[in-house]
Amino acid sequence: MNDRPIKVLLVDDDEDDYILTRDWFSEFQVTGCELQWVNNYQLARETIDQHQHDIYLIDYRLGVHNGLELLGEAIDKGCNCPFILLTGQGDREIDLEAMKTGAVDYLEKSKLTAPLLERSIRYAIERKQTEQKIRQQAALLDVATDAIFVGDLDDKILFWNKAAERLYGWSTEEALTKKIQHLCPQKKLSQLSEAFKLLIKNSSWEGELEQITKCGKDIIVESRWTLVPAFGNKPQSILFVNTDITQKKEIEQQFLRAQRLESIGTLASGIAHDLNNVLAPILMTAQILDTQIKDERSRRLIPILIANAKRGANLVKQVLSFARGIDGDRTLLQLKHLLIEIQQIIKETFPKNIEVITQITQNLWTVSGDATQLHQVLMNLCVNARDAMPDGGTLKITAENLLVDDNYAQMHIDAQVKPYVIITVNDTGTGIKSNIIDRIFEPFFTTKDFGKGTGLGLSTVLGIVKSHGGFINVYSEEKKGSQFKVYLPAQDATEILEEPEISLPQGNGEMILVVDDESAICDITKTSLESYNYQVITARDGIEAIALYVENRDQIALVLTDIVMPSMDGLTSIRTLKKINPNVKIIAVSGLAPSDKVNAAYNMGVKAFLCKPYTANQLLQTINTVIN
Numbered sequence: 001m002n003d004r005p006i007k008v009l010l011v012d013d014d015e016d017d018y019i020l021t022r023d024w025f026s027e028f029q030v031t032g033c034e035l036q037w038v039n040n041y042q043l044a045r046e047t048i049d050q051h052q053h054d055i056y057l058i059d060y061r062l063g064v065h066n067g068l069e070l071l072g073e074a075i076d077k078g079c080n081c082p083f084i085l086l087t088g089q090g091d092r093e094i095d096l097e098a099m100k101t102g103a104v105d106y107l108e109k110s111k112l113t114a115p116l117l118e119r120s121i122r123y124a125i126e127r128k129q130t131e132q133k134i135r136q137q138a139a140l141l142d143v144a145t146d147a148i149f150v151g152d153l154d155d156k157i158l159f160w161n162k163a164a165e166r167l168y169g170w171s172t173e174e175a176l177t178k179k180i181q182h183l184c185p186q187k188k189l190s191q192l193s194e195a196f197k198l199l200i201k202n203s204s205w206e207g208e209l210e211q212i213t214k215c216g217k218d219i220i221v222e223s224r225w226t227l228v229p230a231f232g233n234k235p236q237s238i239l240f241v242n243t244d245i246t247q248k249k250e251i252e253q254q255f256l257r258a259q260r261l262e263s264i265g266t267l268a269s270g271i272a273h274d275l276n277n278v279l280a281p282i283l284m285t286a287q288i289l290d291t292q293i294k295d296e297r298s299r300r301l302i303p304i305l306i307a308n309a310k311r312g313a314n315l316v317k318q319v320l321s322f323a324r325g326i327d328g329d330r331t332l333l334q335l336k337h338l339l340i341e342i343q344q345i346i347k348e349t350f351p352k353n354i355e356v357i358t359q360i361t362q363n364l365w366t367v368s369g370d371a372t373q374l375h376q377v378l379m380n381l382c383v384n385a386r387d388a389m390p391d392g393g394t395l396k397i398t399a400e401n402l403l404v405d406d407n408y409a410q411m412h413i414d415a416q417v418k419p420y421v422i423i424t425v426n427d428t429g430t431g432i433k434s435n436i437i438d439r440i441f442e443p444f445f446t447t448k449d450f451g452k453g454t455g456l457g458l459s460t461v462l463g464i465v466k467s468h469g470g471f472i473n474v475y476s477e478e479k480k481g482s483q484f485k486v487y488l489p490a491q492d493a494t495e496i497l498e499e500p501e502i503s504l505p506q507g508n509g510e511m512i513l514v515v516d517d518e519s520a521i522c523d524i525t526k527t528s529l530e531s532y533n534y535q536v537i538t539a540r541d542g543i544e545a546i547a548l549y550v551e552n553r554d555q556i557a558l559v560l561t562d563i564v565m566p567s568m569d570g571l572t573s574i575r576t577l578k579k580i581n582p583n584v585k586i587i588a589v590s591g592l593a594p595s596d597k598v599n600a601a602y603n604m605g606v607k608a609f610l611c612k613p614y615t616a617n618q619l620l621q622t623i624n625t626v627i628n
Contacts, residue, residue, distance in 0.1 A: 357396040407616040
């Protein structure tokens with residue numbers, strides 16, 4: 001209350017009670033207390049509405065009204081100052097009702113003394129100061145970027161800050177009806193139990209937890225728990241501070257996977273060397289025996305021995321390709337010639353129920369590489385695509401130019417800011433299960449039946465592509481096909497880099513709604529667009545996108561939305577947006593774009609489609625085209 005006087009309003013229709021209370025105030029040790037009196041209900045309402053007092057003393061009996069009615073009205077209008085109820089004689093039901101309504105204290109007039117009234121006012125002042133401090137601290141907690149919340153020892157959530165709302169998707173009102181265990185997947189509840197035991201033992205705990213958001217998205221948090229002591233140092237509640245490290249863990253996994261493959265490559269190289277030493281004399285001996293042995297039965301066995309020794313030697317060559325990358329003879333290559341040759345081979349040798357489509361960009365940039373090795377990369381990918389379509393389907397091979405910029409490089413750990421030629425092999429086959437997609441490039445890992453695959457095809461592909469300075473992106477959806485994108489550095493970088501130096505199209509302050517469940521994609525896209533004079537608002541799922549669009553319909557010039565999202569998928573979101581505004585301009589986005597979903601999006605009226613990851617140039621050109 002700073003240094004100004006503490007203003008107290010007495011609401012009482014008995015003047016004698018006012019005079020007595022005024023005399024008691026003169027005895028107070030509380031400095032700077034000023035007492036004002038009103039003697040009826042209506043005047044009290046008007047005075048309280050002016051918010052000029054710090055404490056209210058209200059008599060229960062106020063003519064045809066009562067003090068509880070006045071207290072309820074004041075609280076409903078947002079008055080948060082302390083109220084003390086005065087009763088003529090003790091009535092426990094009235095006293096309890098007063099506390100439920102919001103009074104900080106109740107005093108019986110027949111037993112009231114100056115010291116008792118002073119203590120009650122002191123308590124009210126201290127309580128208000130404490131509440132103000134708590135509100136200030138809560139406001140600070142809402143500014144924090146970490147998810148901060150408080151739970152009691154019965155697992156119930158008591159406090160939930162704004163960052164927790166953003167991370168988990170539950171509003172404060174929703175969170176206060178839930179328990180801490182609702183943040184954890186069922187299979188990980190044992191983690192919480194162990195953490196709780198350590199918390200009780202040590203008064204604090206920290207570690208990593210796998211958790212789940214409102215829309216069912218799995219996240220990983222770095223969690224710190226602290227017991228908050230109450231009276232008598234007894235633990236009453238738990239303070240949780242959670243930092244989202246999902247993206248950090250994903251990058252770590254990419255890095256560890258790369259290290260693991262490097263280690264396996266070193267091991268494979270050593271094994272291959274020894275196997276060569278074993279196979280070489282076997283093969284040479286078998287070939288010598290083939291010219292010397294005349295026995296018919298033995299002569300039938302020797303070709304089998306030679307064929308299998310050669311098969312073993314080829315297998316070793318594949319291992320070495322994976323392990324070392326085998327430099328080979330590097331020359332400047334125009335990949336379209338290689339792709340045309342591959343197309344002719346697969347059309348002649350693949351089943352007729354597989355349709356082959358090839359699309360090659362005009363003026364495709366050149367790459368520096370070994371033609372034989374790159375031929376092996378493409379054949380391995382095409383053979384895998386064939387095997388994934390036993391009942392037929394479509395095999396599509398495309399080649400295009402791409403200048404990777406900062407925007408794109410931030411979306412992929414292996415990408416660098418330079419020009420690439422991208423070769424994409426897309427099939428409509430069985431797809432790859434999500435639980436094994438991280439292992440498909442490991443040597444000797446195969447999903448094919450025994451005897452039908454060595455498990456070295458994709459590991460060899462990865463080794464060759466990396467030895468050429470490139471990288472691979474894989475997108476797959478079970479039963480909906482797979483897409484392998486091979487990125488190979490283009491040559492004449494300086495010359496190519498100068499070409500796109502044309503100024504990128506600037507916005508005119510238009511508002512773009514960006515919808516994506518990946519925080520990193522939202523943030524990077526927002527930053528890129530704002531740099532080119534666009535306003536951006538973001539949503540993490542379709543439900544939030546619809547709400548934001550309804551709220552800002554007149555300002556939003558365009559919606560950029562992912563097709564595959566939790567809660568409400570992109571196609572449902574597009575359909576709903578079109579019902580709200582048939583003229584809304586929409587660009588659809590996806591990492592893996594099954595043709596049926598892309599076609600469905602276009603049929604709904606989507607103006608353009610972008611494939612993630614995209615460059616700032618692709619993004620701005622597409623938006624400029626759609627808006628204008």
